Amino acid sequence: METMTTASVDVVADQDRKGPGRPRSARADEAIIEAVMDLLSGGQSADAISIEAVAAKAGVGKATIYRRWPNKEALLIDAVTAMKGPSPELAGESVRGDLVTLIAGMRTKRMDHYGKVTACLLPQLAKGEEMHRVYQGVIEPRREVMRGVLRRGIASGELRADLDIELTLLMLSGPTLAQNILRWNPNVADEQFAERLVDAVLRGAHA
Known part of the structure:
Protein backbone atom coordinates (compact mmCIF):
# COMPACT_ATOMS: atom_id res chain seq x y z
CA MET A 1 0.00 0.00 0.00
CA MET A 83 -9.66 -9.53 6.12
CA LYS A 84 -12.23 -12.31 6.23
CA GLY A 85 -14.42 -10.68 3.59
CA PRO A 86 -18.17 -11.09 3.00
CA SER A 87 -19.96 -14.39 3.47
CA PRO A 88 -20.57 -16.15 0.12
CA GLU A 89 -23.99 -16.01 -1.50
CA LEU A 90 -26.03 -19.19 -0.98
CA ALA A 91 -28.20 -20.77 -3.66
CA GLY A 92 -30.65 -22.11 -1.08
CA GLU A 93 -31.39 -25.21 -3.16
CA SER A 94 -29.97 -27.86 -0.83
CA VAL A 95 -28.34 -28.12 2.57
CA ARG A 96 -25.35 -29.90 1.07
CA GLY A 97 -24.85 -27.30 -1.63
CA ASP A 98 -25.02 -24.38 0.80
CA LEU A 99 -22.66 -26.04 3.29
CA VAL A 100 -20.15 -26.78 0.53
CA THR A 101 -20.33 -23.12 -0.54
CA LEU A 102 -19.69 -21.93 3.01
CA ILE A 103 -16.77 -24.29 3.63
CA ALA A 104 -15.25 -23.55 0.21
CA GLY A 105 -15.49 -19.85 1.07
CA MET A 106 -13.16 -20.53 3.98
CA ARG A 107 -10.54 -22.02 1.65
CA THR A 108 -9.84 -19.11 -0.71
CA LYS A 109 -6.55 -17.24 -1.25
CA ARG A 110 -7.92 -14.47 0.98
CA MET A 111 -8.38 -17.09 3.70
CA ASP A 112 -4.76 -18.18 3.30
CA HIS A 113 -3.66 -14.72 4.43
CA TYR A 114 -6.37 -14.60 7.07
CA GLY A 115 -5.20 -17.97 8.37
CA LYS A 116 -1.64 -16.66 8.77
CA VAL A 117 -2.91 -13.68 10.73
CA THR A 118 -5.10 -15.95 12.85
CA ALA A 119 -2.09 -18.15 13.56
CA CYS A 120 -0.33 -15.06 14.94
CA LEU A 121 -3.36 -14.44 17.14
CA LEU A 122 -3.61 -17.96 18.58
CA PRO A 123 -1.68 -17.15 21.80
CA GLN A 124 -3.95 -14.16 22.42
CA LEU A 125 -7.06 -16.18 21.58
CA ALA A 126 -6.00 -18.74 24.16
CA LYS A 127 -5.15 -16.35 26.99
CA GLY A 128 -6.45 -12.90 26.11
CA GLU A 129 -10.11 -12.13 26.73
CA GLU A 130 -10.06 -9.03 24.54
CA MET A 131 -8.90 -10.82 21.41
CA HIS A 132 -11.23 -13.72 22.13
CA ARG A 133 -14.17 -11.30 22.20
CA VAL A 134 -12.97 -9.74 18.97
CA TYR A 135 -12.65 -13.11 17.23
CA GLN A 136 -16.06 -14.27 18.45
CA GLY A 137 -17.55 -11.02 17.18
CA VAL A 138 -16.09 -11.71 13.73
CA ILE A 139 -17.09 -15.34 13.33
CA GLU A 140 -20.50 -15.31 15.04
CA PRO A 141 -22.36 -13.84 12.02
CA ARG A 142 -20.89 -16.59 9.81
CA ARG A 143 -21.84 -19.23 12.34
CA GLU A 144 -25.39 -17.88 12.30
CA VAL A 145 -25.51 -18.24 8.50
CA MET A 146 -24.51 -21.90 8.83
CA ARG A 147 -27.00 -22.39 11.66
CA GLY A 148 -29.70 -21.09 9.34
CA VAL A 149 -28.78 -23.69 6.72
CA LEU A 150 -28.91 -26.50 9.28
CA ARG A 151 -32.20 -25.28 10.76
CA ARG A 152 -33.67 -25.17 7.28
CA GLY A 153 -32.57 -28.75 6.71
CA ILE A 154 -34.20 -29.88 9.95
CA ALA A 155 -37.43 -28.07 9.09
CA SER A 156 -37.56 -29.64 5.61
CA GLY A 157 -36.84 -33.12 6.92
CA GLU A 158 -33.51 -33.31 5.10
CA LEU A 159 -31.63 -33.48 8.41
CA ARG A 160 -32.32 -35.34 11.64
CA ALA A 161 -34.78 -33.64 13.98
CA ASP A 162 -32.45 -34.29 16.95
CA LEU A 163 -29.36 -32.86 15.21
CA ASP A 164 -27.02 -31.01 17.58
CA ILE A 165 -26.58 -27.82 15.57
CA GLU A 166 -23.71 -26.35 17.62
CA LEU A 167 -21.71 -29.59 17.53
CA THR A 168 -22.32 -29.91 13.80
CA LEU A 169 -20.99 -26.37 13.31
CA LEU A 170 -17.84 -27.38 15.17
CA MET A 171 -17.49 -30.57 13.12
CA LEU A 172 -17.65 -28.55 9.90
CA SER A 173 -15.54 -25.54 10.84
CA GLY A 174 -12.94 -27.18 13.11
CA PRO A 175 -11.20 -29.29 10.42
CA THR A 176 -11.32 -26.37 8.01
CA LEU A 177 -9.57 -24.04 10.45
CA ALA A 178 -7.04 -26.72 11.38
CA GLN A 179 -6.07 -27.22 7.75
CA ASN A 180 -6.09 -23.50 6.91
CA ILE A 181 -3.95 -22.42 9.84
CA LEU A 182 -1.79 -25.41 10.71
CA ARG A 183 -1.98 -27.73 7.71
CA TRP A 184 -2.72 -30.18 10.50
CA ASN A 185 -2.89 -33.24 8.25
CA PRO A 186 -0.88 -32.90 5.03
CA ASN A 187 -2.30 -36.24 3.86
CA VAL A 188 -5.72 -34.63 3.35
CA ALA A 189 -5.84 -33.25 -0.18
CA ASP A 190 -7.03 -29.71 -0.86
CA GLU A 191 -8.93 -30.88 -3.93
CA GLN A 192 -12.67 -31.05 -3.19
CA PHE A 193 -11.95 -30.63 0.51
CA ALA A 194 -15.27 -28.85 1.12
CA GLU A 195 -17.32 -31.51 -0.65
CA ARG A 196 -15.63 -34.40 1.12
CA LEU A 197 -15.88 -32.77 4.55
CA VAL A 198 -19.56 -31.89 4.15
CA ASP A 199 -20.40 -35.38 2.88
CA ALA A 200 -18.59 -36.98 5.82
CA VAL A 201 -20.52 -34.88 8.35
CA LEU A 202 -23.85 -35.31 6.59
CA ARG A 203 -23.58 -39.10 6.71
CA GLY A 204 -24.45 -38.84 10.38
CA ALA A 205 -26.72 -35.80 10.06
CA HIS A 206 -29.12 -36.94 7.36
CA ALA A 207 -32.63 -37.86 8.40
Whole structure:
Protein backbone atom coordinates (compact mmCIF):
# COMPACT_ATOMS: atom_id res chain seq x y z
CA MET A 1 0.00 0.00 0.00
CA GLU A 2 1.20 3.48 -0.82
CA THR A 3 2.60 5.24 2.22
CA MET A 4 0.64 8.33 3.23
CA THR A 5 1.74 11.00 5.64
CA THR A 6 -0.39 11.94 8.63
CA ALA A 7 -1.08 15.32 7.11
CA SER A 8 -2.12 13.99 3.69
CA VAL A 9 -4.53 11.39 5.00
CA ASP A 10 -6.01 13.75 7.58
CA VAL A 11 -6.57 16.37 4.88
CA VAL A 12 -8.52 13.82 2.86
CA ALA A 13 -10.53 12.87 5.94
CA ASP A 14 -11.23 16.53 6.73
CA GLN A 15 -12.35 17.20 3.17
CA ASP A 16 -14.79 14.32 3.40
CA ARG A 17 -16.39 15.84 6.48
CA LYS A 18 -17.07 19.17 4.80
CA GLY A 19 -20.77 19.49 4.12
CA PRO A 20 -23.53 17.25 5.52
CA GLY A 21 -23.75 13.69 4.30
CA ARG A 22 -20.28 13.53 2.77
CA PRO A 23 -18.73 10.00 2.99
CA ARG A 24 -15.60 9.55 5.03
CA SER A 25 -12.25 8.95 3.33
CA ALA A 26 -11.93 5.43 1.95
CA ARG A 27 -8.14 5.92 1.68
CA ALA A 28 -7.87 6.65 5.38
CA ASP A 29 -10.08 3.66 6.26
CA GLU A 30 -7.95 1.33 4.14
CA ALA A 31 -4.70 2.67 5.57
CA ILE A 32 -5.92 2.19 9.14
CA ILE A 33 -7.25 -1.34 8.55
CA GLU A 34 -4.07 -2.32 6.72
CA ALA A 35 -1.98 -0.98 9.59
CA VAL A 36 -3.86 -3.13 12.11
CA MET A 37 -3.39 -6.24 9.99
CA ASP A 38 0.31 -5.48 9.49
CA LEU A 39 0.80 -5.14 13.24
CA LEU A 40 -1.07 -8.39 13.95
CA SER A 41 0.68 -10.38 11.23
CA GLY A 42 3.98 -8.96 12.47
CA GLY A 43 3.43 -10.71 15.78
CA GLN A 44 2.04 -7.91 17.93
CA SER A 45 -0.56 -9.07 20.42
CA ALA A 46 -4.01 -7.53 20.48
CA ASP A 47 -3.35 -6.25 23.99
CA ALA A 48 -0.07 -4.63 22.93
CA ILE A 49 -1.48 -2.82 19.90
CA SER A 50 -2.38 0.78 20.68
CA ILE A 51 -4.28 3.43 18.79
CA GLU A 52 -1.05 5.43 18.75
CA ALA A 53 0.82 2.56 17.06
CA VAL A 54 -1.95 2.10 14.49
CA ALA A 55 -2.01 5.82 13.75
CA ALA A 56 1.76 5.92 13.26
CA LYS A 57 1.70 2.84 11.01
CA ALA A 58 -1.19 4.20 8.93
CA GLY A 59 0.19 7.71 8.70
CA VAL A 60 -2.88 9.32 10.25
CA GLY A 61 -3.64 11.20 13.44
CA LYS A 62 -5.29 9.52 16.42
CA ALA A 63 -8.29 11.80 15.99
CA THR A 64 -8.85 10.34 12.51
CA ILE A 65 -9.14 6.86 14.02
CA TYR A 66 -11.40 7.92 16.89
CA ARG A 67 -13.75 9.63 14.45
CA ARG A 68 -14.28 6.24 12.86
CA TRP A 69 -14.07 3.77 15.76
CA PRO A 70 -15.05 4.42 19.39
CA ASN A 71 -12.33 2.14 20.79
CA LYS A 72 -9.61 -0.34 19.91
CA GLU A 73 -11.86 -3.39 20.17
CA ALA A 74 -14.25 -2.00 17.54
CA LEU A 75 -11.27 -1.29 15.27
CA LEU A 76 -9.92 -4.82 15.70
CA ILE A 77 -13.30 -6.34 14.88
CA ASP A 78 -13.55 -4.30 11.69
CA ALA A 79 -9.97 -5.10 10.70
CA VAL A 80 -10.36 -8.86 11.07
CA THR A 81 -13.80 -8.73 9.43
CA ALA A 82 -12.31 -6.86 6.46
CA MET A 83 -9.66 -9.53 6.12
CA LYS A 84 -12.23 -12.31 6.23
CA GLY A 85 -14.42 -10.68 3.59
CA PRO A 86 -18.17 -11.09 3.00
CA SER A 87 -19.96 -14.39 3.47
CA PRO A 88 -20.57 -16.15 0.12
CA GLU A 89 -23.99 -16.01 -1.50
CA LEU A 90 -26.03 -19.19 -0.98
CA ALA A 91 -28.20 -20.77 -3.66
CA GLY A 92 -30.65 -22.11 -1.08
CA GLU A 93 -31.39 -25.21 -3.16
CA SER A 94 -29.97 -27.86 -0.83
CA VAL A 95 -28.34 -28.12 2.57
CA ARG A 96 -25.35 -29.90 1.07
CA GLY A 97 -24.85 -27.30 -1.63
CA ASP A 98 -25.02 -24.38 0.80
CA LEU A 99 -22.66 -26.04 3.29
CA VAL A 100 -20.15 -26.78 0.53
CA THR A 101 -20.33 -23.12 -0.54
CA LEU A 102 -19.69 -21.93 3.01
CA ILE A 103 -16.77 -24.29 3.63
CA ALA A 104 -15.25 -23.55 0.21
CA GLY A 105 -15.49 -19.85 1.07
CA MET A 106 -13.16 -20.53 3.98
CA ARG A 107 -10.54 -22.02 1.65
CA THR A 108 -9.84 -19.11 -0.71
CA LYS A 109 -6.55 -17.24 -1.25
CA ARG A 110 -7.92 -14.47 0.98
CA MET A 111 -8.38 -17.09 3.70
CA ASP A 112 -4.76 -18.18 3.30
CA HIS A 113 -3.66 -14.72 4.43
CA TYR A 114 -6.37 -14.60 7.07
CA GLY A 115 -5.20 -17.97 8.37
CA LYS A 116 -1.64 -16.66 8.77
CA VAL A 117 -2.91 -13.68 10.73
CA THR A 118 -5.10 -15.95 12.85
CA ALA A 119 -2.09 -18.15 13.56
CA CYS A 120 -0.33 -15.06 14.94
CA LEU A 121 -3.36 -14.44 17.14
CA LEU A 122 -3.61 -17.96 18.58
CA PRO A 123 -1.68 -17.15 21.80
CA GLN A 124 -3.95 -14.16 22.42
CA LEU A 125 -7.06 -16.18 21.58
CA ALA A 126 -6.00 -18.74 24.16
CA LYS A 127 -5.15 -16.35 26.99
CA GLY A 128 -6.45 -12.90 26.11
CA GLU A 129 -10.11 -12.13 26.73
CA GLU A 130 -10.06 -9.03 24.54
CA MET A 131 -8.90 -10.82 21.41
CA HIS A 132 -11.23 -13.72 22.13
CA ARG A 133 -14.17 -11.30 22.20
CA VAL A 134 -12.97 -9.74 18.97
CA TYR A 135 -12.65 -13.11 17.23
CA GLN A 136 -16.06 -14.27 18.45
CA GLY A 137 -17.55 -11.02 17.18
CA VAL A 138 -16.09 -11.71 13.73
CA ILE A 139 -17.09 -15.34 13.33
CA GLU A 140 -20.50 -15.31 15.04
CA PRO A 141 -22.36 -13.84 12.02
CA ARG A 142 -20.89 -16.59 9.81
CA ARG A 143 -21.84 -19.23 12.34
CA GLU A 144 -25.39 -17.88 12.30
CA VAL A 145 -25.51 -18.24 8.50
CA MET A 146 -24.51 -21.90 8.83
CA ARG A 147 -27.00 -22.39 11.66
CA GLY A 148 -29.70 -21.09 9.34
CA VAL A 149 -28.78 -23.69 6.72
CA LEU A 150 -28.91 -26.50 9.28
CA ARG A 151 -32.20 -25.28 10.76
CA ARG A 152 -33.67 -25.17 7.28
CA GLY A 153 -32.57 -28.75 6.71
CA ILE A 154 -34.20 -29.88 9.95
CA ALA A 155 -37.43 -28.07 9.09
CA SER A 156 -37.56 -29.64 5.61
CA GLY A 157 -36.84 -33.12 6.92
CA GLU A 158 -33.51 -33.31 5.10
CA LEU A 159 -31.63 -33.48 8.41
CA ARG A 160 -32.32 -35.34 11.64
CA ALA A 161 -34.78 -33.64 13.98
CA ASP A 162 -32.45 -34.29 16.95
CA LEU A 163 -29.36 -32.86 15.21
CA ASP A 164 -27.02 -31.01 17.58
CA ILE A 165 -26.58 -27.82 15.57
CA GLU A 166 -23.71 -26.35 17.62
CA LEU A 167 -21.71 -29.59 17.53
CA THR A 168 -22.32 -29.91 13.80
CA LEU A 169 -20.99 -26.37 13.31
CA LEU A 170 -17.84 -27.38 15.17
CA MET A 171 -17.49 -30.57 13.12
CA LEU A 172 -17.65 -28.55 9.90
CA SER A 173 -15.54 -25.54 10.84
CA GLY A 174 -12.94 -27.18 13.11
CA PRO A 175 -11.20 -29.29 10.42
CA THR A 176 -11.32 -26.37 8.01
CA LEU A 177 -9.57 -24.04 10.45
CA ALA A 178 -7.04 -26.72 11.38
CA GLN A 179 -6.07 -27.22 7.75
CA ASN A 180 -6.09 -23.50 6.91
CA ILE A 181 -3.95 -22.42 9.84
CA LEU A 182 -1.79 -25.41 10.71
CA ARG A 183 -1.98 -27.73 7.71
CA TRP A 184 -2.72 -30.18 10.50
CA ASN A 185 -2.89 -33.24 8.25
CA PRO A 186 -0.88 -32.90 5.03
CA ASN A 187 -2.30 -36.24 3.86
CA VAL A 188 -5.72 -34.63 3.35
CA ALA A 189 -5.84 -33.25 -0.18
CA ASP A 190 -7.03 -29.71 -0.86
CA GLU A 191 -8.93 -30.88 -3.93
CA GLN A 192 -12.67 -31.05 -3.19
CA PHE A 193 -11.95 -30.63 0.51
CA ALA A 194 -15.27 -28.85 1.12
CA GLU A 195 -17.32 -31.51 -0.65
CA ARG A 196 -15.63 -34.40 1.12
CA LEU A 197 -15.88 -32.77 4.55
CA VAL A 198 -19.56 -31.89 4.15
CA ASP A 199 -20.40 -35.38 2.88
CA ALA A 200 -18.59 -36.98 5.82
CA VAL A 201 -20.52 -34.88 8.35
CA LEU A 202 -23.85 -35.31 6.59
CA ARG A 203 -23.58 -39.10 6.71
CA GLY A 204 -24.45 -38.84 10.38
CA ALA A 205 -26.72 -35.80 10.06
CA HIS A 206 -29.12 -36.94 7.36
CA ALA A 207 -32.63 -37.86 8.40
